[in-house]
Amino acid sequence: MFNLMETNRVESLHIAQDHKTGLRAIIALHSTRRGPALGGCRFLSYPNEQAAIHDAIRLAQGMSYKAELAGLELGGGKSVILRPPHVEDRAALFEAFGRVIESLNGRYITAMDSGTSSMDMDCIAQYTQHVTSTTQAGDPSPHTALGVFAGLRATVAARFGNDDLTGLRVAIQGLGHVGYALAQHLHASGAELIVSDIDQGRVELAVEELGARAVAPEALLCTPCDVLAPCGLGGVLDHPVVAKLRCGAVAGAANNQLATPAMGDELDARGILYAPDYVINAGGLIYVALTHQGRNSHDITAQLSHISQRLSEIYAEAQAHKRSPARVADSLAERLVFAD
Numbered sequence: 001m002f003n004l005m006e007t008n009r010v011e012s013l014h015i016a017q018d019h020k021t022g023l024r025a026i027i028a029l030h031s032t033r034r035g036p037a038l039g040g041c042r043f044l045s046y047p048n049e050q051a052a053i054h055d056a057i058r059l060a061q062g063m064s065y066k067a068e069l070a071g072l073e074l075g076g077g078k079s080v081i082l083r084p085p086h087v088e089d090r091a092a093l094f095e096a097f098g099r100v101i102e103s104l105n106g107r108y109i110t111a112m113d114s115g116t117s118s119m120d121m122d123c124i125a126q127y128t129q130h131v132t133s134t135t136q137a138g139d140p141s142p143h144t145a146l147g148v149f150a151g152l153r154a155t156v157a158a159r160f161g162n163d164d165l166t167g168l169r170v171a172i173q174g175l176g177h178v179g180y181a182l183a184q185h186l187h188a189s190g191a192e193l194i195v196s197d198i199d200q201g202r203v204e205l206a207v208e209e210l211g212a213r214a215v216a217p218e219a220l221l222c223t224p225c226d227v228l229a230p231c232g233l234g235g236v237l238d239h240p241v242v243a244k245l246r247c248g249a250v251a252g253a254a255n256n257q258l259a260t261p262a263m264g265d266e267l268d269a270r271g272i273l274y275a276p277d278y279v280i281n282a283g284g285l286i287y288v289a290l291t292h293q294g295r296n297s298h299d300i301t302a303q304l305s306h307i308s309q310r311l312s313e314i315y316a317e318a319q320a321h322k323r324s325p326a327r328v329a330d331s332l333a334e335r336l337v338f339a340d
């Protein structure tokens with residue numbers, strides 16, 4: 001465990017249990033140098049405890065990088081609650097988790113993530129104020145979509161020489177909370193949409209409302225387009241997929257798009273400009289962080305503009321040093337997170 005913490009430069013790891021509710025939780029704080037560590041709470045079943053610890057540590061590091069490159073005064077953390085086969089009293093379990101978070105005295109702020117809902121966050125909020133994405137705080141997805149839209153424009157400017165989206169062919173994988181809102185922004189800017197979703201209803205809506213062209217989910221990734229926007233699941237860019245992409249750039253919302261770090265280099269070698277996912281999809285984090293701090297919508301809009309600025313910097317450095325944007329983003333984040 002210490003080796004894993006050392007490799008990922010994790011500051012601390014907190015393990016808690018509550019006999020009465022069956023709570024078994026892991027909280028990884030990657031860094032609190034810039035401010036409290038903010039990051040979601042997962043509620044999933046894991047094959048073993050080691051896998052849960054690994055997930056918390058890996059994701060906490062990603063949150064530090066995301067916060068840093070979004071220009072937020074925050075560190076990165078993540079929590080994992082091991083989902084038991086049978087949940088007796090879900091509310092009581094999350095209330096117990098709220099007491100654990102409170103015991104960290106504000107070093108960790110939690111939020112909704114895979115397997116948790118805003119109602120779970122409401123339960124946590126009964127015992128601590130260090131929680132975001134409650135039902136009162138609102139859905140961050142529209143802000144994620146706005147950030148991705150601005151970042152996609154910056155990516156288009158870097159790849160094609162200007163940021164005019166008129167007639168640009170954008171293929172969107174996944175028309176959920178973020179993907180559909182992104183499609184709406186792109187449509188309003190004159191882009192041509194190519195879409196896929198495993199939910200046929202979402203696809204039909206995009207065809208009717210936005211004049212999108214529907215493509216089968218298995219065909220989308222190799223459909224010719226200018227920009228591919230993965231907005232469904234993570235891990236979509238593996239070696240066979242990267243080899244058959246027919247786009248000029250990849251800029252989408254999905255977390256952990258690269259199956260391995262080497263995929264960033266493969267995209268680069270193929271002349272496909274990749275917008276590092278944790279940079280372009282930081283709009284939701286910006287929204288929850290600033291809302292939690294009581295800041296207004298003007299501040300949120302101003303902070304969202306960091307996304308496209310940061311991407312432009314990354315692309316310029318990548319070009320100057322002949323490195324992939326993914327590598328440049330990782331090095332920059334690491335440098336900034338651990339700067340004295």
Ligand code: NAD
Binds near residue numbers: 144175233254
């Ligand atoms: P969502 O669940 O609302 O939407 C995902 C959509 O993708 C669904 O409509 C689903 O049917 C579709 N989908 C799943 N597999 C697919 C496949 N193989 N082909 C085509 N479509 C497929 O999720 P969301 O909130 O829109 O988030 C989308 C992605 O962005 C996720 O990876 C998420 O982690 C990431 N993200 C979201 C936010 C946010 O604010 N919601 C913030 C940062 C990152």
